[in-house]
Amino acid sequence: MSTLTPKQQEIRDRETRILEVARRLLDDSGYLGLSMDAIAAELGYSRGTIYNHFSCKEEIIIAQAIRTMNQRTNMFRRAASTSGRPRQRLSAIGVAAELFVRLHPDHFAVEQLIRSASIWDKTSEKRRRAMHLAESQCMAIVAGIVRDGIAHGDLTLPDQFSPEDLVFCLWSVTFGAYSIIATSDGLEAHGVLDPWYAVRLNINRTLDGFQWEPLSTEFDYLAQFEQLIHDVFPEEQRQLFG
Amino acid sequence: MSTLTPKQQEIRDRETRILEVARRLLDDSGYLGLSMDAIAAELGYSRGTIYNHFSCKEEIIIAQAIRTMNQRTNMFRRAASTSGRPRQRLSAIGVAAELFVRLHPDHFAVEQLIRSASIWDKTSEKRRRAMHLAESQCMAIVAGIVRDGIAHGDLTLPDQFSPEDLVFCLWSVTFGAYSIIATSDGLEAHGVLDPWYAVRLNINRTLDGFQWEPLSTEFDYLAQFEQLIHDVFPEEQRQLFG
């Protein structure tokens, strides 16, 4: 049932290629560097052909964002399926999150852009739902691990504080850190030694603050961090660090 | 001596008004909604008049960002000058940070924008220095409180972790949280109960994780939070919550 005619396959392939080029252009030269012309030229297609796949520029941008979000979900899924106690698996998610923001520096700038009325309004309802779904899946994975931690008796959350609240906070610090790194040239000049290391350490102390066991005094999460990059995300590591 | 002629005063006033309008346009419709035409029309002035104040569009954007950053610094300064033990004063900074990001939802989108080469390059060196300074001042205030905590014996930082590293992490979570809130409509639908509350609680647990005394089990920072909004930032509270 899911077999595609060669023609349909070709169309789907091209769509993928369009989104990949769109992402590269966004990463390289920001939103202003993304033009239909540039996409078409890069792919060797004509402007009109692009419009046969996407009805307007905004649709491309959003489809690309969704694609990127799904990649993030995949990374999170891989991290979640590692073995170990829940907090150790959460740490693996931290690895995934860090790698993701480093691989897609402008992803959130694009997400912010998308929400601005002028773009969001041009989008189809279908696309908007797809985006919401992509977000949910990702959060559900992490929240599942938090719930595992509670179920194992490793963690007790405060009142008025859901597993999703914790996920949100962890995600916030990771994303926020990257955004600041991306926008403030010369964090070192401000006295920050190694922002990436700082965030990792900070997250561990946070989880310690929540009394999630094993505490960082009992298990060396930072050492595990390096190991996971290597073991679970070899491809991403290669892309980032050569 | 520093008295201005009425004319000069009017000019200075207009400069402020231009930046305010620029901010509103940026907030409303993003970078693409900010055009010299729109600013002029909004203010009832002609295009040329705007150019008598700012030599190009980019200068306006950056001047506006600096203005906003200085407002942040002022809020931080007010927070830092409250009484209490260092961690309590840091908590006041947290109040300032939260209020700031809520008051200026698009500020960081603008900051990200500014760093893109195409804009940054059109700016005068003077403006660039002003921006760097604005950032430094803000961070210095917070780092000062961290150092106070260390000096009081309330806090000991891990090796390889500077006061600025801590400031950076706290700032990351605050900024990141807001960015996510701004881009994900319907966090509640994802299961996040109250993101703002979650961040506050999260920060407290983080500082507990660093063993910064008094711990949140010894002092009710969340109650203090509400109090500070009311006492130190009445004006901002009014703007935000009516």
Place this chain on the structure above:
Amino acid sequence: MSTLTPKQQEIRDRETRILEVARRLLDDSGYLGLSMDAIAAELGYSRGTIYNHFSCKEEIIIAQAIRTMNQRTNMFRRAASTSGRPRQRLSAIGVAAELFVRLHPDHFAVEQLIRSASIWDKTSEKRRRAMHLAESQCMAIVAGIVRDGIAHGDLTLPDQFSPEDLVFCLWSVTFGAYSIIATSDGLEAHGVLDPWYAVRLNINRTLDGFQWEPLSTEFDYLAQFEQLIHDVFPEEQRQLFG
């Protein structure tokens, strides 16, 4: 093999039409009267269409100048291929030169314009080479005739004076005369009877001064002049004198 599709032909045609309109606008109202808007409006095309042919205003101006220079070269070539002794063929070139400057009154104003840095710098290297080539070809034709004269024993040049030096002088007087005619309305009021006739006579006396045989006392170059206009440049004559 070199056949063009109708579409391509149309495009090429339009390119020609753009340059023609550009020339008319330059003639009518000078450089300041030449605007992309005006060209588009005149042709009934949109701004964007013009930019599909020429990447900027300057390219149009230069392309137009090259086109005109090539017309000059063609006229010179036709003149050079007349029969007769070298000085008689040079006289034919004089005819061509006079007709050319009368047909293209503002050509040199445009050339002067082009050299001003602000325009020259925006041009592609390719275009610049094309222009240099167009100049060279023209001068080479005339210098060839001078060399023929020397080879025939009709002419001996002074020391330190190349065939090109002579070409340069002849060209100077022709071009200079036209420029003055164009800028001084009412030369007659100053006592100049017929500037065109004066230049022709002057050139003949100059060549007499160089002892280029047959001298103007031996051959009636001025009578030949009228004849050549009629015989070699009937089309140009029609354009100029109806």
Place this chain on the structure above:
Amino acid sequence: MSTLTPKQQEIRDRETRILEVARRLLDDSGYLGLSMDAIAAELGYSRGTIYNHFSCKEEIIIAQAIRTMNQRTNMFRRAASTSGRPRQRLSAIGVAAELFVRLHPDHFAVEQLIRSASIWDKTSEKRRRAMHLAESQCMAIVAGIVRDGIAHGDLTLPDQFSPEDLVFCLWSVTFGAYSIIATSDGLEAHGVLDPWYAVRLNINRTLDGFQWEPLSTEFDYLAQFEQLIHDVFPEEQRQLFG
């Protein structure tokens, strides 16, 4: 009667200064570099003040052109008042002409510009007459020398060829040569050895062609040329050759 109040003197001085600045701007950066703003800034006056002297930009340009033309007339007058036989005095005029075009490379580009409808039409009748007069005076001086030559029996002009016709031709070659030099970078590349020398030699041969005595075989005009630069136009020589 011609005494001016100090106030009037000041006004006249300023007008002169405005025209001088206008000329420098024209020479330096062409017509497009001449803006009311630039003039005002250069002089330290305000825009409005400039308008108290000249009703529009075009009036400045034309007034400047007239001023330059009068300088030419002065140079010609000095040349004409040297001693010697008429052709020798004409040679002195040639010196003046060459020095003038070298001192004011863009003068004729400006003159051509002025004639274009868009500028000429904005000019007062008075100004137009002043311009015509300036031209006449200059030509009259040279024509006077030609008439002297005829009166001395040194020269006989052909039929249908007035003294003014000769003046016109001589002026044409001088001006034309300079224009070409100014517009064709790399005349040497085209094979022209020394355009200035070529023109001088060319003019002598032309006058020989007219049998104006003493012929260049009888008197070394080129040697006299160098002498005259030094003796009659020391100031101009200094400006040009340092």
Place this chain on the structure above:
DNA sequence: CATGAATGAGCCTTCATTCAT
């Protein structure tokens, strides 16, 4: 379907000129 020429709204910027102070 693919193409790419054509469109035209819209942007940033310049600058001659005016006029209130």
Place this chain on the structure above:
DNA sequence: TATGAATGAAGGCTCATTCAT
């Protein structure tokens, strides 16, 4: 008279989108 802020027409150019071939 001098000033210089304000004006607004005009220009060059970009780019998403359409549509005839």
